[in-house]
Amino acid sequence: xxxxxxxxxxxxxxxxxxxxxxxxxxxxxxxxxxxxxxxxxxxxxxxxxxxxxxxxxxxxxxxxxxxxxxxxxxxxxxxxxxxxxxxxxxxxxxxxxxxxxxxxxxxxxxxxxxxxxxxxxxxxxxxxxxxxxxxxxxxxxxxxxxxxxxxxxxxxxxxxxxxxxxxxxxxxxxxxxxxx
Amino acid sequence: xxxxxxxxxxxxxxxxxxxxxxxxxxxxxxxxxxxxxxxxxxxxxxxxxxxxxxxxxxxxxxxxxxxxxxxxxxxxxxxxxxxxxx
Numbered sequence: 001x002x003x004x005x006x007x008x009x010x011x012x013x014x015x016x017x018x019x020x021x022x023x024x025x026x027x028x029x030x031x032x033x034x035x036x037x038x039x040x041x042x043x044x045x046x047x048x049x050x051x052x053x054x055x056x057x058x059x060x061x062x063x064x065x066x067x068x069x070x071x072x073x074x075x076x077x078x079x080x081x082x083x084x085x086x087x088x089x090x091x092x093x094x095x096x097x098x099x100x101x102x103x104x105x106x107x108x109x110x111x112x113x114x115x116x117x118x119x120x121x122x123x124x125x126x127x128x129x130x131x132x133x134x135x136x137x138x139x140x141x142x143x144x145x146x147x148x149x150x151x152x153x154x155x156x157x158x159x160x161x162x163x164x165x166x167x168x169x170x171x172x173x174x175x176x177x178x179x180x
Numbered sequence: 181x182x183x184x185x186x187x188x189x190x191x192x193x194x195x196x197x198x199x200x201x202x203x204x205x206x207x208x209x210x211x212x213x214x215x216x217x218x219x220x221x222x223x224x225x226x227x228x229x230x231x232x233x234x235x236x237x238x239x240x241x242x243x244x245x246x247x248x249x250x251x252x253x254x255x256x257x258x259x260x261x262x263x264x265x266x
Contacts, residue, residue: 055243059199062240069236076237080201080246106201127219127241134215135245166219168211169192 001107002087003029003049012038015125019114022051024092024107026070034111036125038132041077043111051109055133057083059106063123072112075122079107131164187212187250195220196251197242203231205240216244226261 001024013035020034022043032045041058044050059078064070079086086107111122190209197218198204204227207220221239225231 056245058243059201059246060240060242062237064236065238066236078203106203123241127217130217130241130243131213131215163214166211166213167188167191 005048006042006044006050006052009035009037009042015121017113017118021112023110051086053079053084055129061126063119073116073119074110074112075119077109079109081107184214190252193252198248199246200248218242
């Protein structure tokens with residue numbers, strides 16, 4: 001992956017983690033500082049080089065603790081290449097083209113913090129960032145529809161949940177009973 | 181939010197989530213939010229040849245906008261793992 005000139009973020013910073021090694025697939029990109037902001041996940045190594053991935057470009061993220069397939073515990077981030085603006089080096093592009101699918105399945109970035117305790121906070125802050133950055137022009141989440149729902153169900157109807165509120169098995173039963 | 185209501189009723193069940201990049205993930209739907217962001221636990225992927233990096237992952241967070249469809253028929257997953265490799 002070709003590292004780009006990235007400015008150090010100054011606002012909206014949720015989390016800063018020093019000594020984070022980033023990998024593209026299995027190749028180390030070096031040691032750097034990870035910034036999780038309200039807009040993007042940014043990693044910067046020496047000489048202001050690094051990458052910045054905005055939330056809409058992040059397909060999924062996860063914590064991997066299985067060291068049999070990768071030598072370090074890490075936060076795995078799958079990135080949509082078209083949305084991210086990240087560029088691959090020529091040799092890496094050839095690898096990608098040998099793939100059946102022209103688009104490629106997505107870029108795989110692994111973040112390995114020196115401090116293992118940071119894994120869960122990195123995962124958590126990326127989750128929060130995802131919740132706070134939904135698609136801007138998705139007709140499915142049109143405001144008009146939201147308003148109609150509010151009228152139908154009343155402002156405090158259970159169809160309307162504030163951002164960041166998750167529906168889990170624990171709080172599931174009551175809502176289902178009221179709905180059906 | 182018809183879909184949100186529907187997915188809420190699937191929480192705790194085993195589902196197959198197919199992403200727009202053709203990755204299919206089977207797992208237990210842990211939770212879902214209003215943007216259909218989903219948290220899955222105990223995941224497996226069908227096409228491990230193309231997505232080898234996913235083997236080591238057990239739980240994940242999926243951005244709602246990258247989901248193509250969600251299936252909750254477990255037998256479909258059996259078909260995918262049996263014949264999806266070819």
